[in-house]
Amino acid sequence: xxxxxxxxxxxxxxxxxxxxxxxxxxxxxxxxxxxxxxxxxxxxxxxxxxxxxxxxxxxxxxxxxxxxxxxxxxxxxxxxxxxxxxxxxxxxxxxxxxxxxxxxxxxxxxxxxxxxxxxxxxxxxxxxxxxxxxxxxxxxxxxxxxxxxxxxxxxxxxxxxxxxxxxxxxxxxxxxxxxxxxxxxxxxxxxxxxxxxxxxxxxxxxxxxxxxxxxxxxxxxxxxxxxxxxxxxxxxxxxxxxxxxxxxxxxxxxxxxxxxxxxxxxxxxxxxxxxxxxxxxxxxxxxxxxxxxxxxxxxxxxxxxxxxxxxxxxxxxxxxxxxxxxxxxxxxxxxxxxxxxxxxxxxxxxxxxxxxxxxxxxxxxxxxxxxxxxxxxxxxxxx
Amino acid sequence: xxxxxxxxxxxxxxxxxxxxxxxxxxxxxxxxxxxxxxxxxxxxxxxxxxxxxxxxxxxxxxxxxxxxxxxxxxxxxxxxxxxxxxxxxxxxxxxxxxxxxxxxxxxxxxxxxxxxxxxxxxxxxxxxxxxxxxxxxxxxxxxxxxxxxxxxxxxxxxxxxxxxxxxxxxxxxxxxxxxxxxxxxxxxxxxxxxxxxxxxxxxxxxxxxxxxxxxxxxxxxxxxxxxxxxxxxxxxxxxxxxxxxxxxxxxxxxxxxxxxxxxxxxxxxxxxxxxxxxxxxxxxxxxxx
Numbered sequence: 001x002x003x004x005x006x007x008x009x010x011x012x013x014x015x016x017x018x019x020x021x022x023x024x025x026x027x028x029x030x031x032x033x034x035x036x037x038x039x040x041x042x043x044x045x046x047x048x049x050x051x052x053x054x055x056x057x058x059x060x061x062x063x064x065x066x067x068x069x070x071x072x073x074x075x076x077x078x079x080x081x082x083x084x085x086x087x088x089x090x091x092x093x094x095x096x097x098x099x100x101x102x103x104x105x106x107x108x109x110x111x112x113x114x115x116x117x118x119x120x121x122x123x124x125x126x127x128x129x130x131x132x133x134x135x136x137x138x139x140x141x142x143x144x145x146x147x148x149x150x151x152x153x154x155x156x157x158x159x160x161x162x163x164x165x166x167x168x169x170x171x172x173x174x175x176x177x178x179x180x181x182x183x184x185x186x187x188x189x190x191x192x193x194x195x196x197x198x199x200x201x202x203x204x205x206x207x208x209x210x211x212x213x214x215x216x217x218x219x220x221x222x223x224x225x226x227x228x229x230x231x232x233x234x235x236x237x238x239x240x241x242x243x244x245x246x247x248x249x250x251x252x253x254x255x256x257x258x259x260x261x262x263x264x265x266x267x268x269x270x271x272x273x274x275x276x277x278x279x280x281x282x283x284x285x286x287x288x289x290x291x292x293x294x295x296x297x298x299x300x301x302x303x304x305x306x307x308x309x310x311x312x313x314x315x316x317x318x319x320x321x322x323x324x325x326x327x328x329x330x331x332x333x334x335x336x337x338x339x340x341x342x343x344x345x346x347x348x349x350x351x352x353x354x355x356x357x358x359x360x361x362x363x364x365x366x367x368x369x370x371x372x373x374x375x376x377x378x379x380x381x382x383x
Numbered sequence: 384x385x386x387x388x389x390x391x392x393x394x395x396x397x398x399x400x401x402x403x404x405x406x407x408x409x410x411x412x413x414x415x416x417x418x419x420x421x422x423x424x425x426x427x428x429x430x431x432x433x434x435x436x437x438x439x440x441x442x443x444x445x446x447x448x449x450x451x452x453x454x455x456x457x458x459x460x461x462x463x464x465x466x467x468x469x470x471x472x473x474x475x476x477x478x479x480x481x482x483x484x485x486x487x488x489x490x491x492x493x494x495x496x497x498x499x500x501x502x503x504x505x506x507x508x509x510x511x512x513x514x515x516x517x518x519x520x521x522x523x524x525x526x527x528x529x530x531x532x533x534x535x536x537x538x539x540x541x542x543x544x545x546x547x548x549x550x551x552x553x554x555x556x557x558x559x560x561x562x563x564x565x566x567x568x569x570x571x572x573x574x575x576x577x578x579x580x581x582x583x584x585x586x587x588x589x590x591x592x593x594x595x596x597x598x599x600x601x602x603x604x605x606x607x608x609x610x611x612x613x614x615x616x617x618x619x620x621x622x623x624x625x626x627x628x629x630x631x632x633x634x635x636x637x638x639x640x641x642x643x644x645x646x647x648x649x650x651x652x653x654x655x656x657x658x659x660x661x662x663x664x665x666x667x668x669x670x671x672x
Binding site: 200205 | 510598604632640643
């Protein structure tokens with residue numbers, strides 16, 4: 001009798017589990033939840049998880065919950081490839097997300113193309129989402145290669161009082177190197193003098209040897225576009241060597257807390273997300289959600305993941321039920337999501353533009369007692 | 384002058400880490416591939432003790448150092464002791480598994496965010512001028528500690544009762560056991576010392592520039608230093624660290640910074656071709672590896 005009951009129980013659960021999964025929108029993410037650059041990506045993924053949990057608690061989208069499957073790739077391309085394959089072929093996700101180093105993109109793109117499943121970059125946007133966009137690729141992240149450099153150099157040019165001798169710092173990963181190479185060329189076109197470029201390996205015991213070379217080139221400005229650890233350790237090493245110039249870096253998730261720690265008025269971050277010191281209602285909502293979820297990450301590192309969640313919710317809503325990769329892709333090609341002040345404007349996707357139609361940049365620094373805006377939202381049209 | 388300072392600092396980092404590899408290999412013939420993770424654990428233990436003893440940086444550091452050495456003993460007693468009599472490869476694979484476990488546990492406890500023990504301890508990191516060169520205070524402490532560790536180990540292994548026992552166990556474990564030396568205690572001591580040196584390096588790097596989950600990769604770059612010097616030679620680890628660091632710093636400055644990632648391994652390959660047992664390693668150790 002007992003044996004029959006156990007068998008019946010197993011049979012019932014075997015039927016019920018797939019049924020529950022089929023009753024939900026299934027999406028999957030491969031991300032750098034561990035590994036060297038995880039501090040940049042893991043908070044965004046946690047914010048996405050919290051956002052999806054919030055949506056599910058409120059009844060889901062179109063009356064159906066979202067089943068978010070998270071896989072850790074440790075920022076390794078081989079693991080990202082295995083994760084993408086598993087998510088698409090075993091879990092049958094209708095949307096694949098990547099939140100990891102750019103070196104993991106190629107395998108994820110290949111799997112997405114093979115299975116015709118839309119791919120959302122929730123970490124760094126590759127140029128393939130710019131117009132004319134690759135049909136299956138979309139991106140919500142604040143980073144925007146080429147535009148970030150353009151906005152940064154525009155700011156430096158408007159701020160610098162004399163001729164600019166520019167030094168550059170990148171991490172030895174494809175996207176960071178590519179962007180800094182672009183920035184170096186662009187700096188010449190806008191009348192600056194590039195003096196040195198340091199491409200630093202992801203794991204480095206001591207940044208001083210790189211900083212020594214950069215300092216000896218005698219720049220009065222340095223621009224770094226790399227994961228936070230490279231940006232900030234290069235700056236700290238240069239300061240230890242006595243360099244007194246201005247340093248501008250991309251405003252990653254960590255920027256808000258780090259500006260205070262560094263206490264350096266000549267260190268600027270260029271941001272596409274509003275800092276939480278603004279106290280916007282949506283930022284308060286994120287803070288409360290992070291607190292309720294007992295997240296290990298500070299709320300001020302969660303804007304990127306929250307934005308990705310808002311966009312996914314809007315896309316699924318527009319795709320209707322039952323969802324499919326094709327319907328979701330069609331919905332994503334005609335999307336307008338109001339970000340409620342988290343950025344300077346909405347995320348607008350069209351058939352040809354899977355990035356956004358306009359980019360907005362703010363520049364912050366530490367003024368000695370608090371974080372201060374040096375430049376308010378400045379718009380750039382994405383062509 | 385700055386280049387020389389950079390070389391000395393980087394060589395001290397590599398030597399202090401390499402010392403841990405050598406101590407365990409020399410005594411037990413096992414390669415500890417979890418050394419990087421144990422080094423990172425030291426940095427995180429400092430973070431933990433910093434929150435416990437936020438009023439006293441010295442107390443927090445001493446507690447973290449003691450905990451690290453204890454961790455080394457526990458690793459031996461609870462894990463590596465079971466490997467006694469098994470193939471060396473099994474012991475090495477056990478350390479790989481240990482490394483994965485430590486990494487996972489650290490992410491679960493402290494998340495993957497960059498952490499700053501110096502901030503938690505409320506201690507600064509002023510820059511000091513040495514002639515025309517600059518060095519941070521914690522880097523200087525690391526250089527001095529490295530010198531003290533190697534000096535201390537030299538005296539301990541040459542004149543200390545337990546040091547002589549460690550050397551005896553390393554040369555011929557069977558004979559040492561027959562002479563009444565408690566091998567398990569000797570091995571546990573080697574693990575304690577190895578974890579202490581690695582953790583000390585991890586703590587000082589973290590105090591200087593913070594700790595992230597990438598720290599074990601630094602230990603991986605120090606491994607060639609141990610091999611270049613000879614895996615069973617402490618003097619070799621010191622010289623190996625200096626050679627690898629010199630090549631790295633000079634190539635960064637004069638050739639291409641991108642080379643810094645491959646330099647330790649290029650130096651290692653060159654050494655393996657010319658003298659596979661390392662500068663000060665003993666030739667028969669090659670067969671054991």
